[in-house]
Amino acid sequence: xxxxxxxxxxxxxxxxxxxxxxxxxxxxxxxxxxxxxxxxxxxxxxxxxxxxxxxxxxxxxxxxxxxxxxxxxxxxxxxxxxxxxxxxxxxxxxxxxxxxxxxxxxxxxxxxxxxxxxxxxxxxxxxxxxxxxxxxxxxxxxxxxxxxxxxxxxxxxxxxxxxxxxxxxxxxxxxxxxxxxxxxxxxxxxxxxxxxxxxxxxxxxxxxxxxxxxxxxxxxxxxxxxxxxxxxxxxxxxxxxxxxxxxxxxxxxxxxxxxxxxxxxxxxxxxxxxxxxxxxxxxxxxxxxxxxxxxxxxxxxxxxxxxxxxxxxxxxxxxxxxxxxxxxxxxxxxxxxxxxxxxxxxxxxxxxxxxxxxxxxxxxxxxxxxxxxxxxxxxxxxxxxxxxxxxxxxxxxxxxxxxxxxxxxxxxxxxxxxxxxxxxxxxxxxxxxxxxxxxxxxxxxxxxxxxxxxxxxxxxxxxxxxxxxxxxxxxxxxxxxxxxxxxx
Numbered sequence: 001x002x003x004x005x006x007x008x009x010x011x012x013x014x015x016x017x018x019x020x021x022x023x024x025x026x027x028x029x030x031x032x033x034x035x036x037x038x039x040x041x042x043x044x045x046x047x048x049x050x051x052x053x054x055x056x057x058x059x060x061x062x063x064x065x066x067x068x069x070x071x072x073x074x075x076x077x078x079x080x081x082x083x084x085x086x087x088x089x090x091x092x093x094x095x096x097x098x099x100x101x102x103x104x105x106x107x108x109x110x111x112x113x114x115x116x117x118x119x120x121x122x123x124x125x126x127x128x129x130x131x132x133x134x135x136x137x138x139x140x141x142x143x144x145x146x147x148x149x150x151x152x153x154x155x156x157x158x159x160x161x162x163x164x165x166x167x168x169x170x171x172x173x174x175x176x177x178x179x180x181x182x183x184x185x186x187x188x189x190x191x192x193x194x195x196x197x198x199x200x201x202x203x204x205x206x207x208x209x210x211x212x213x214x215x216x217x218x219x220x221x222x223x224x225x226x227x228x229x230x231x232x233x234x235x236x237x238x239x240x241x242x243x244x245x246x247x248x249x250x251x252x253x254x255x256x257x258x259x260x261x262x263x264x265x266x267x268x269x270x271x272x273x274x275x276x277x278x279x280x281x282x283x284x285x286x287x288x289x290x291x292x293x294x295x296x297x298x299x300x301x302x303x304x305x306x307x308x309x310x311x312x313x314x315x316x317x318x319x320x321x322x323x324x325x326x327x328x329x330x331x332x333x334x335x336x337x338x339x340x341x342x343x344x345x346x347x348x349x350x351x352x353x354x355x356x357x358x359x360x361x362x363x364x365x366x367x368x369x370x371x372x373x374x375x376x377x378x379x380x381x382x383x384x385x386x387x388x389x390x391x392x393x394x395x396x397x398x399x400x401x402x403x404x405x406x407x408x409x410x411x412x413x414x415x416x417x418x419x420x421x422x423x424x425x426x427x428x429x430x431x432x433x434x435x436x437x438x439x440x441x442x443x444x445x446x447x448x449x450x451x452x453x454x455x456x457x458x459x460x461x462x463x464x465x466x467x468x469x470x471x472x473x474x475x476x477x478x479x480x481x482x483x484x485x486x487x488x
Contacts, residue, residue, distance in 0.1 A: 001030055001031055001032055001122065002031045002032070002052050002053055002118040002119070002121045002122055003031070003032045003034075003050060003051050003052045003053070004026055004031055004032070004033050004034075004051065004052070004053045004054070004055060004114075004118055005033075005034050005035070005036065005044070005047050005048060005050075005051040005053075005054045005055070006018075006019040006022055006023055006026075006033060006034070006035045006036070006054075006055050006057070007019070007035075007036050007037075007038060007054060007055065007056045007057065007067075007070060008035075008036075008037045008038065008039065008056075008057045008063070009037075009038045009039060009056065009057075009058075009062075009063050009066035009067050009070060010039050010060070010062045010063040010066055011037075011039070011057070011059065011060075011063065011184070012060070012171070012184075012234075012468055013039075013170055013171030013466065013467070013468025014170055014171060014182070014184035014232060014234065014468075015037070015161065015164050015165065015167060015169075015170050015183070015184060016037050016039075016057060016164070017159060017184060017185070017186060017234065018057025018058075018059055018063075018086070018087060019035040019036075019037065019057060019164060020035075020159035020160055020161045020164060021111055021155050021157075021159045022055060022057075022086070022110065022111050022114050023035055023159070023160040023163075024111075024155075024157045024158060024159050024160040025111035025112070025114065025115050025155065025157060026111075026114060026115055026118055027160055028157065029115045029118070029119065031115070031118045031119075033160075033163075034047050034050070034051075034163060035163045035164050037164060037165055037169075038066070038070065040165050040169045040170070041165060043073075045077075048074065048077070048078055048081070049078070051078075051081065052081075052082070052121060053081070053082045053083070053084065053117070053118060053121055054074060054081060054082070054083050054084070055083075055084040055085075055086060055104075055114055056070055056071065056083065056084065056085050056086070057086060057087050058085050058086065058087040058088070058089045058090055058093065059087035059088050059089070060087075060088065060089060060199075061089060061368055061370070061395065061396075063087065063089065064085075064087075064089040064090075064092060064093060064395060065395060067085060067093075068093060068096060068097055068395075071083055071085070071093075071097060072097070082100075082102040082103055082104075082117075082121055083099075083103050083104075084103065084104035084105070084106065084114060084117060085104070085105050085106075086104070086105075086106040086107070086110035086113070086114060087107065087110065088107060088199045088200065088202075088203055089107075089199065089370065089395075090105045090106055090107045090110075091105065091107050091202075091203075091370075091371070091372060092370045092371060092372075092395050092396075093105060095371055095390060095392075096392045096395060102121065104117045107203045108203050108204065109155060109189060109209070111155040112155075155189075155211075156212055156215060157215060158215050158218045158219050158222070159185075159219050161222060161223075161226070166226070167181045167182065167183060167223070167226055167227055167228055168181060168227070170182065170184075170468075171466045171467045171468035172466070172467045173229070173230040173260065173286075173464060173465075173466060173467075174464070174465055174466070174467050175260075175286065175462065175463075175464040175465075176462045176464075177462065179467070180229035180230045180260070181226075181227045181228050181229055181230070182228060182229075182230045182231070182232050182466060183220065183223030183224070183226070183228035183230070183231050183232070184231075184232045184234050185211075185216060185219055185220060185223070185231060185232070185233060185234065186211060186233065186234045186235050187210065187211055187216055187233055187235050187238065187244065187245065187248045188208050188209065188210050188211060188235045188238070188240055188241050188244065188245075189204070189208065189209050189211070189235075190203075190204035190206075190207050190208035190209060190236070190240070191204060191206070191208060191235075191236040191237045191240050192206055192207075192208055192237070192240045193206070193237065193240075193266065193306070194206055194304060194374065195291075195303055195304055195305055195306075196302070196303050196304045196373070196374040196375045196378070197303050197331070197334075197367060197368070197373065197374075197375055198236075198374075199370060199373075200236045202370075202372050202373065202374060208240045208241055210241055210244045213244075213247055213248065213251060216248065216251075217251050217252075217255060220252065220255070220256065221255065221256075224256055224259060228259070229258075229259060229260070230259065230260045230261060230262070230286075231252065231259060231260075231261040231262075232261070232262055232466065233248075233261060233262065233263045233264070234264075235263070235264060236264065237264060237265060237266050237269065238263035238264055238265055239263075239265050239266070239269040239272075239273055239276075242269075242273060242276070245263075245276075246276070249261075249279070249280055249283050249285075250283075252283065252284070253282075253283035253284060257284075258284070259284060260284040260285070260286045260464075261283075261284050261285055261286070262285065262286060262287045262288065262289065262464075262466075263280075263285065263288055263289070264288070264289040264290070264291075265288050265289075265290055266290065266291065266305075266306065266307070267290055267291075267292065267305070267306075267307035267311050267312050267315045268306045268307050268311070270288065270290065270315040270318055270319065270326075271307075271311060271314060271315060271318065274318060277318060277319060277321075277322045277324065278322045280322075280324070281322040281323055281324050285324055286324065286325065286464040287324060287325040287326065287327050287463070287464045287465065288319055288324060288325075288326050288327070289326075289327045289328075289329060290312075290315060290326055290327070290328055290329070291305070291328075291329045291331075292312045292328035292329065292330060293305055293329070293330060293331040294309075294330070294331060294332065294334070294337070294341065294345065295309040295312070295341065295344045295345045295348045296309075296336070296337065296338070296341040296344070296345075297309060298336055299331075299334050299336045299337060299341065302334070302336050302375075302380065302383075303331070303334075303375075309344075309348065312328070312348075313348075313352055313453075316352050316353075316354070316455060317455060317456055320455055320456045321456040325357060325463050325464055326354075326357060327357050327358070327359075327463075327465060328349075328354060328357065328358055328362070329362060329365075330345065330358065330362040330363065330365060331365050331366075331367060332345055332362075332363060332364070332365060332366075332410075332413075333364075333365065333366040333367060333401070333406060333407075333409075333410040334366075334367045335367070335382050335383050335386050335399055335401060335402065336382055336383075337401070337406060338403070339403065339405070339406065339442055342406075342409070342438060342442075343438070343439075343442075343444075346363075346431075346434075346435050346438065347449075347450050349431070350431075350449045350450055350452070351450040351451070351452060351453050352452075352453065352455065353452045353455055355427055355428050355431045356427045356428065356462075356463045357427075357463050357465070358427065358431070359421075359427070359465075359469040360416075360417040360420040360421060360425065360427070360430035360431075360434060360469065361414075361417045361418070361421060361469055362417075363413050363417060363434050364410060364411075364413035364414030364415075364416070364417045364434075365414075366410050366414070367399070368394075368396045369387075369396045369397040369398075369399060370395065370396050370397075371390060371396075371397065373397070376397065382402065383399070385402070386399045386400050386401065386402055387399050388400065405441070405442075408441065409438060409441050409442075412437060412441060413434055413437065413438065416433060416434055416437055417430070417434065420433065420434075421469050
């Protein structure tokens with residue numbers, strides 16, 4: 001038996017599956033587990049002293065930034081304690097931090113790797129000789145130390161949530177002036193698509209695996225028993241497996257009529273599966289998250305998004321026809337972005353009555369280029385001309401816009417967006433301030449908002465949303481960094 005502390009630093013305001021799923025697998029294998037979410041809890045010094053190993057979930061950029069800070073603090077305060085980083089961004093960690101023989105990096109479906117790792121730690125002789133001073137081991141993603149432990153089998157079982165903070169500590173559904181507790185689950189892992197800027201295809205290579213329906217529904221049952229009135233499906237694309245998605249929605253509606261839910265779906269899938277939306281809406285779907293990214297067809301083509309700005313507007317219509325809102329995620333700043341693209345994006349949001357649907361942070365998001373990004377495989381002259389080197393602080397390949405003013409605008413909008421989030425500005429206030437800043441920095445006079453085009457449905461200003469406004473590709477906030485400071 002190995003005593004393992006499972007740690008999450010950030011999971012988009014949700015109770016972390018990155019702890020709950022590995023906890024179930026480790027417990028089933030006979031290991032002892034304690035869990036902590038540093039997004040809502042203080043540094044658990046007593047449990048780190050108790051631990052024989054620590055596993056940190058890094059499913060996204062923000063989590064890795066914070067996770068590496070946690071590793072550095074563990075190295076100082078508990079030298080020699082084996083550490084695992086697991087999740088989509090684990091490969092990036094091998095570039096920015098030295099890892100030791102007993103450490104583990106695992107990027108894909110990591111539960112089986114963590115079990116094998118914990119079992120190896122029970123028998124130190126299996127791990128081979130210690131490192132000599134000054135010698136650095138080559139880190140192997142999905143391998144435990146130097147022992148080439150096989151990993152990557154999809155998780156089967158029900159996530160273990162006992163010991164995690166209560167759902168009341170996490171993001172809530174805000175809708176029509178009321179708040180509802182939220183449970184976060186995933187129905188599939190991976191994604192069939194290969195959007196060039198996304199970390200998922202780098203790891204899953206266009207493959208998906210479904211979560212067993214019985215296990216998923218048992219997890220949802222447990223969450224509803226714990227008070228959840230809304231289920232957030234955290235899949236990269238809920239309709240990567242449409243038949244499985246149909247079964248999941250049917251089971252959720254049958255077992256928990258009255259529990260609402262949200263999903264993430266590509267624009268192209270919204271338009272491809274028109275037959276599903278009325279049924280999903282009747283079953284409790286209240287909003288869909290969709291990666292619009294940009295209104296520039298040049299940018300969308302370079303990212304291989306598979307849709308156009310016209311398609312995005314049509315997706316708004318399709319969902320609102322059945323009473324479902326859409327919450328776009330945006331990527332305004334890329335090497336291919338032009339000044340006019342930013343103005344068009346702000347106008348698109350207003351013209352499609354999406355001001356109340358877009359969190360302020362979305363307007364300042366800048367393209368991340370982690371090592372291994374599919375974009376780096378392309379011989380794109382625009383991208384090649386603006387690339388820099390790997391930056392250990394930002395954990396990505398640096399790039400500068402061909403138009404230096406756009407870099408300044410990106411920084412200014414991101415700073416204002418963080419201020420809007422910290423002060424709790426209403427969406428329309430944040431939009432107006434960000435729009436005014438954009439026009440001011442461009443030296444242009446704002447001609448005023450475009451008329452809202454005729455759109456089916458509509459729900460006024462009270463649009464359903466989750467209370468967590470941050471985003472997986474955003475920089476960690478000062479508050480998030482403070483939770484990992486070296487001062488207990």
